[in-house]
Amino acid sequence: xxxxxxxxxxxxxxxxxxxxxxxxxxxxxxxTAKKVDGAYPxxxxxxxxxxxxxxxxxxxxxxxxxxxxxxxxxxIERNKQLAEDSAQAALHYTQENGIFxxxxxxxxxxxxxxxxxxxxxxxxxxxxxLEVAGKFDRWDINARLRSIDFGVLTDKSSMxxxxxxxxxxxxxxxxxxxxxxxxxxxxxSTLPYVFGDLYLVMRTTNPKVAAMQVCLYEESKTDPFLAxxxxxxxxxxxxxxxxxxxxxxx
Amino acid sequence: xxxxxxxxMGATGLALASLPGWANIANPERRLVIFFLExxxxxxxxxxxxxxGRLESFREELMPDNLLDLSSHWALHPAMRATHQLMxxxxxxxxxxxxxxxxxxxxxxxxxxxxxxxxAPFSESTGWVGRALDIASNGGRAMSLDTPLLLRGTTGVxxxxxxxxxxxxxxxxxxxxxxxxxxxxxWQTENDKLMARLNGRVFNSRDRxxxxxxxxxxxxxxxxxxxxxxxxxxxxxxxxxGQGGKNPGRLFSLTGELDTCISTLRKNxxxxxxxxxxxxxxxxxxxxxxxxxxxxxxxYGTAMLVGGGxxxxxxxxxxxxxxxxxxQFERRDLxxxxxxxxxxxxxxxxxxxxEHAEIAERVFFTPNLPRLTDRxxx
Numbered sequence: 042x043x044x045x046x047x048x049x050x051x052x053x054x055x056x057x058x059x060x061x062x063x064x065x066x067x068x069x070x071x072x073t074a075k076k077v078d079g080a081y082p083x084x085x086x087x088x089x090x091x092x093x094x095x096x097x098x099x100x101x102x103x104x105x106x107x108x109x110x111x112x113x114x115x116x117i118e119r120n121k122q123l124a125e126d127s128a129q130a131a132l133h134y135t136q137e138n139g140i141f142x143x144x145x146x147x148x149x150x151x152x153x154x155x156x157x158x159x160x161x162x163x164x165x166x167x168x169x170x171l172e173v174a175g176k177f178d179r180w181d182i183n184a185r186l187r188s189i190d191f192g193v194l195t196d197k198s199s200m201x202x203x204x205x206x207x208x209x210x211x212x213x214x215x216x217x218x219x220x221x222x223x224x225x226x227x228x229x230s231t232l233p234y235v236f237g238d239l240y241l242v243m244r245t246t247n248p249k250v251a252a253m254q255v256c257l258y259e260e261s262k263t264d265p266f267l268a269x270x271x272x273x274x275x276x277x278x279x280x281x282x283x284x285x286x287x288x289x290x291x
Numbered sequence: 292x293x294x295x296x297x298x299x300m301g302a303t304g305l306a307l308a309s310l311p312g313w314a315n316i317a318n319p320e321r322r323l324v325i326f327f328l329e330x331x332x333x334x335x336x337x338x339x340x341x342x343x344g345r346l347e348s349f350r351e352e353l354m355p356d357n358l359l360d361l362s363s364h365w366a367l368h369p370a371m372r373a374t375h376q377l378m379x380x381x382x383x384x385x386x387x388x389x390x391x392x393x394x395x396x397x398x399x400x401x402x403x404x405x406x407x408x409x410x411a412p413f414s415e416s417t418g419w420v421g422r423a424l425d426i427a428s429n430g431g432r433a434m435s436l437d438t439p440l441l442l443r444g445t446t447g448v449x450x451x452x453x454x455x456x457x458x459x460x461x462x463x464x465x466x467x468x469x470x471x472x473x474x475x476x477x478w479q480t481e482n483d484k485l486m487a488r489l490n491g492r493v494f495n496s497r498d499r500x501x502x503x504x505x506x507x508x509x510x511x512x513x514x515x516x517x518x519x520x521x522x523x524x525x526x527x528x529x530x531x532x533g534q535g536g537k538n539p540g541r542l543f544s545l546t547g548e549l550d551t552c553i554s555t556l557r558k559n560x561x562x563x564x565x566x567x568x569x570x571x572x573x574x575x576x577x578x579x580x581x582x583x584x585x586x587x588x589x590x591y592g593t594a595m596l597v598g599g600g601x602x603x604x605x606x607x608x609x610x611x612x613x614x615x616x617x618x619q620f621e622r623r624d625l626x627x628x629x630x631x632x633x634x635x636x637x638x639x640x641x642x643x644x645x646e647h648a649e650i651a652e653r654v655f656f657t658p659n660l661p662r663l664t665d666r667x668x669x
Contacts, residue, residue: 084610085629085666090379091362095605098381101562 123248130251133258141251143243145258149273150280151176152184173280177269180214184277185238199244201277203270217266224260228253239267241274305504307511307518308424308442316427316519317644322512323420323520324556324569325441326549326596329402330529332573333587334594335625336542338385338607339366345614350581353536355543361385365607370539370547373554374596381605382564383553383598384667386634388609390575390627394620396589398529401574406441408632408655417443419635420520422654427643441522501525505552509559512567519642523556525549528573532584540585553598565600568638572631578623579614592625595634601641603669632657637664 089095099107127136134141152175159170173184184203221239230253242254261267336353340346342364347354358366359375365385367375377383391405393412400412408419417425421444471482501523508521525548533540549571557564576593592612598604612618612626620626636650641664651660 085608085663086610087666088362088364088607088609090381090605091360094360094362094379096380098605100565100600102565104380 126248126252129255130248133255134251139246141245141248143241143254143274143278145272146275147269147272148276149177149269150276152280155183175277175280177266177273180266180269182270199278200240200242201274202238202240203277204238214266217264220261220264221257221267224257227260228256230257239270241271241277243274243278304439304499304522304524305508306439306442306522306524307508308420308520308522309518318566318642319519320515320563320566321519321642321644322517322560322563322567323638323642324508324512324567325420325520325522326552326569326571327406327439327441327522327524328528328545328549328571328573329524329526330398330573331401331575331577331589332528332571332593333530333534333542333577334387334389334592335576335579336534336536337368337371337546338387338594338596339368340364340387340609340611340614341366342611343614346579349579349614350536350587352585353534353581353587355536361607368542368546370543371550373550374598377553377557377598378604382600382602383596384602384604385607386595386597386609386629386631387607388592388612388625388627389595389629389631389634390592391631392627393575394591396575396591398574398589403440405572405574405631406439408635410656415440419632419654420522420639423639423643423645423650424520426645426649426653439522439524442520501548501552502555505555506559509556509561509563513560513563523552525552529589530577530586531582531588532586534581534586536585553596568597568599568602568642570598570634570638571596572635576625576627579619579625580623588623590624591620592627595631597634597638597667601668603667608663608666629663630661633661633663634667636660636662637667640664641668 130136130141133144135144136142152173155172155174157171161170171186173186175182175184182203184201186201242250245251245254258271262271333353335346335350336355339355339358341358355369357369359369359371360366361375361378365387367378367385374383378385391401393401393404395401395412397412404412406418407413407415408422409415418439418441421440421442424442425444471479474482504523508523511517512519512521525545527541527545530541530545534542553569556567556569560567572595573593575589575591577587577590579590580587582588608629610628612628614625616622618626632655636647636655639645639650639654640647640662645654647660647662647664648658651662652658
């Protein structure tokens, strides 16, 4: 019993020692003392950043050198890609002063404007649209013409978007749409596209966009309607121009 | 205006400390920057302990979305994108569950204690950085009376503190030029430094925003003959209300501002970043539980950031105490298990080439202060 009392008293004294009342200084605060009494470093654990997130540690000079090397590599790759795209674009575009102009013209489009120009209300950008109705050979189409500032995607581009007329021969055009979708996938098109839209980039300052358009043409030219749309593109463009529309982007 | 309103004003400021020309310091190229976060930083929302399952139950509305992951255990506040990248690049280290040993939760006592580095608030007339500079340089001289306590030394160091004084932006150096010839060589060096400063070559900006001050500090410290230490004061961390969490609140702006200051400092230091250490200091942490105003009350344990080219970053150092009620300090605050003075001592040891024992004894008056230098530096 006496031993128990002594042990209890010792415990009480220990508890009191660990509860200083003076603010400041090592060990103030009730639970602080046991934690900051000099014994804790053994308990300090280093939790590393996940290996998949961690990047190599570098001096500022090393970081600057790596940044420059990466920029150089990017430039080399970009120039190589630009050369390849320009060569690809040259198959169906004429290039003058950095502007690629679509050079096919079948003169196949006839039509008229439907209504007046409508603002596209693009957040942070500009653009408008106007619909025209016309014919490519035996096919009736509604061409929804858009003027959009595509920014870095296409730089300055003039593009005709045609939405297929759901009346008339629409059902006959389903195979054409499938060919078009496949071509878009093959050429990895990133241009805005919704089901039922066809587009033809008439002019662009971006060789990558021109190269992609050439790819689309090559992938879809076996389809009679798509071939007529592509080769008649310049006529459509002229028609639009003749109706006082400016579809050039700037 | 009451005390709390004053703290909310979030006054910013920059103080630079230089050594006199004749001082002989071990590593004269090394620099120290202290971001002084006034008001009490909520460490639990800054470096979020994902390892702690209870946290969300205490403060769900304060838990930010889009945390910046560090590991399965920790994440950074979403406003600290630049700092996050620096942590991934192993240039910044997080320290958690840390505090100066001060538990009374008073801003003025706490701020005085973490600047003075003594054993009790208002016990010291000098600051721990100032005392370390004194030991490292064998003294210098004071050039400004409104130097923050943190940088004040017993014999004084060459300090600069920008003040709003009419005409101070365009002072004449004519008097100093006249004095130059009559001074001894070492005083001529000091005279030249003063003229350079007055000519605007050291500190020539009217931009007193935190970002602007960080830019100035970086430029000044990057100079081979520039100051060796700087303190940048950022206010407003007393987030009793509208702290933010799911929706950006005050802490989002504050941590974003700190993040900008850190990246701006690094950019303007350039190669000197490799020889610079920055740390964040705050007087205390905040309560674990959210209060009725979508904020937190004054607490105890908090988090620190230590960064720089020589820092062994890319990790969080902690002896995690847990957040069960019984593990909380006074059943309300995060327990501090790392004495922040150990971090400060490590920074002084590295930056000024002092012995840990001397720092513990003469700077912090705590001979048994644990040494963590090897845990912080490469």
